[in-house]
Amino acid sequence: MRKLGLLVLTLALIGVSAFLLGCAPLALVSAAPVQPVTASIAQVNPASAVVQPNAPKLSVATRKVLDEGNKQMRAKDYEAALASYQTVVQAQPEVADGYLALGRAYGAMKNYDQAIAVYESGVTTLPNNVDMRIALGNTYNARGFHIDPRCGSPHSGIGASPGTKDDKFLREQWIAKADSNYQSALGAFGGALALSPNNVAAHDGIAYAHFRQGNYDIAAAWAGRAVQLAPKDSHRYVAVANNYRRMRDYETALTWYDQAIARNVKDYGAIKYLWETYQALKDWDRAIARLTQIVQADPKNTEASLRLGQAYAAKGDLTSALTWFENTLTLNPELGEAWKYAAPVYKKLGNTEKFQLAVRNAEWYKHK
Numbered sequence: 225m226r227k228l229g230l231l232v233l234t235l236a237l238i239g240v241s242a243f244l245l246g247c248a249p250l251a252l253v254s255a256a257p258v259q260p261v262t263a264s265i266a267q268v269n270p271a272s273a274v275v276q277p278n279a280p281k282l283s284v285a286t287r288k289v290l291d292e293g294n295k296q297m298r299a300k301d302y303e304a305a306l307a308s309y310q311t312v313v314q315a316q317p318e319v320a321d322g323y324l325a326l327g328r329a330y331g332a333m334k335n336y337d338q339a340i341a342v343y344e345s346g347v348t349t350l351p352n353n354v355d356m357r358i359a360l361g362n363t364y365n366a367r368g369f370h371i372d373p374r375c376g377s378p379h380s381g382i383g384a385s386p387g388t389k390d391d392k393f394l395r396e397q398w399i400a401k402a403d404s405n406y407q408s409a410l411g412a413f414g415g416a417l418a419l420s421p422n423n424v425a426a427h428d429g430i431a432y433a434h435f436r437q438g439n440y441d442i443a444a445a446w447a448g449r450a451v452q453l454a455p456k457d458s459h460r461y462v463a464v465a466n467n468y469r470r471m472r473d474y475e476t477a478l479t480w481y482d483q484a485i486a487r488n489v490k491d492y493g494a495i496k497y498l499w500e501t502y503q504a505l506k507d508w509d510r511a512i513a514r515l516t517q518i519v520q521a522d523p524k525n526t527e528a529s530l531r532l533g534q535a536y537a538a539k540g541d542l543t544s545a546l547t548w549f550e551n552t553l554t555l556n557p558e559l560g561e562a563w564k565y566a567a568p569v570y571k572k573l574g575n576t577e578k579f580q581l582a583v584r585n586a587e588w589y590k591h592k
Contacts, residue, residue, distance in 0.1 A: 368405030560589030
């Protein structure tokens with residue numbers, strides 16, 4: 225049996241009470257055009273494009289090898305895990321478990337080229353396996369992000385802002401390579417949808433691939449469909465909102481962030497983006513009112529407390545800003561961002577000692 229190449233990554237895609245503002249209807253995204261996606265790699269058999277309840281299972285002996293590989297993965301002994309998973313694939317290539325595990329191991333090592341080779345082999349062998357196509361699509365997305373200079377990726381050798389004509393030329397080349405990966409991801413997810421039209425992970429992946437290419441209207445439509453399929457997951461509302469924010473439709477974005485927070489008041493990403501949207505609008509009063517609601521619902525919410533301090537500082541109410549920064553630091557004394565924003569407030573209020581302390585702690589805890 226031919227030896228499989230190495231690698232893959234499975235992306236995690238990606239995130240309460242009655243106090244929140246009303247939710248916007250999911251129809252907000254229904255009018256956006258949706259770009260069709262097509263199946264890729266191996267041809268899908270329409271007659272068998274359903275989940276197979278009697279799919280082959282691993283033997284007891286092979287299952288033990290897989291379990292051992294899983295233990296090695298948890299211990300971060302990736303080389304040993306790779307060997308175990310390769311043994312599983314070689315022993316029973318008709319079972320998806322080995323390919324998926326091997327791909328995840330390569331993903332943990334960020335070896336995307338080899339991961340894609342593993343998943344493509346798995347799709348060729350098991351063309352009607354939905355999970356394999358999802359994993360393949362996620363890995364193409366991951367490899368695209370990994371080299372995309374628009375994301376500030378250092379791996380392309382060009383940062384987010386090119387400095388010379390040569391940099392600009394190289395940047396365009398790397399963007400083209402990244403977009404090629406996103407397009408391949410769309411093909412893989414299209415194959416998954418041919419097998420399972422309501423697969424939410426495929427919708428997530430398609431939305432992400434379009435988002436990375438700047439197709440925000442199309443991405444919003446797909447992310448909105450994912451919300452309809454899995455309405456309890458806050459991060460999917462955030463995905464819709466992020467697209468509207470990129471399109472500078474800030475009011476619609478705010479509505480979707482509110483929906484995310486309604487489902488999970490501890491979705492700190494949603495709260496952060498909500499604040500940044502109010503920043504874009506320079507609407508400090510609405511920001512203060514909204515963040516105050518969140519803190520009232522969840523008094524230990526450090527993200528809302530921190531952003532409330534920023535909102536007061538932006539408005540020029542330094543005393544209230546400091547109150548909320550200090551509240552945040554009471555909740556989490558190691559939150560470097562809170563020290564960072566508190567420092568200039570201490571300085572403006574003439575408290576040199578605390579200003580110096582805040583500067584030191586901001587540096588010390590900057591990754592917290």
